[in-house]
Amino acid sequence: MSHRVLFLCTGNSARSIIAEYLLNLRGKGRFEAFSAGSNPTGVVNPLALWVLDARYGIDARGARSKSWVDFKDDSFDFIITVCDNAREACPVWLGHPIVAHWSSPDPAACHGTEEQKKWAFVQVAAQIAGRIDLLCGLPDASISEPNLQRIGDQAPAVIPDTAAS
Secondary structure, three states: OOEEEEEEEOOOOOHHHHHHHHHHHHOOOOEEEEEEEOOOOOOOOHHHHHHHHHHHOOOOOOOOOOEHHHHOOOOOOEEEEOOHHHHHHOOOOOOOOEEEEOOOOOHHHOOOOHHHHHHHHHHHHHHHHHHHHHHHHOOHHHOOHHHHHHHHOOOOOOOOOOOOO
């Protein structure tokens, strides 16, 4: 039996999409991940697709930005918010799933050159990937609200900026 996980963000265009695809890859057979937004943009950020492909070998061209209303009648084991706005607006879900917050900065909010924008996506994706790995490393009996929240409280990954050197 796999655990159903819903990642929530505001726009469902970057962070929650990255989390969905990473967990579906790394937790295959154990976790089934989905993503949605409180106010979806309707499009997936091209740099989210780029980072999934370039850094993780994941073809996410089929990703789409969806509303959490699309999932209101679905049952989930875990709801994980990845932005502060979604955390504040998170509705009550059927079945009372475990809810945790894994805040990440919005890479789509980065302004600058194309390389600077890509670097923001690399950093956020690395943070999310590290958290996904911690989740996948937990035995089923240890998956609890406090442990999921501890994962979200982990310090972000820092990758040397080889592009700038």
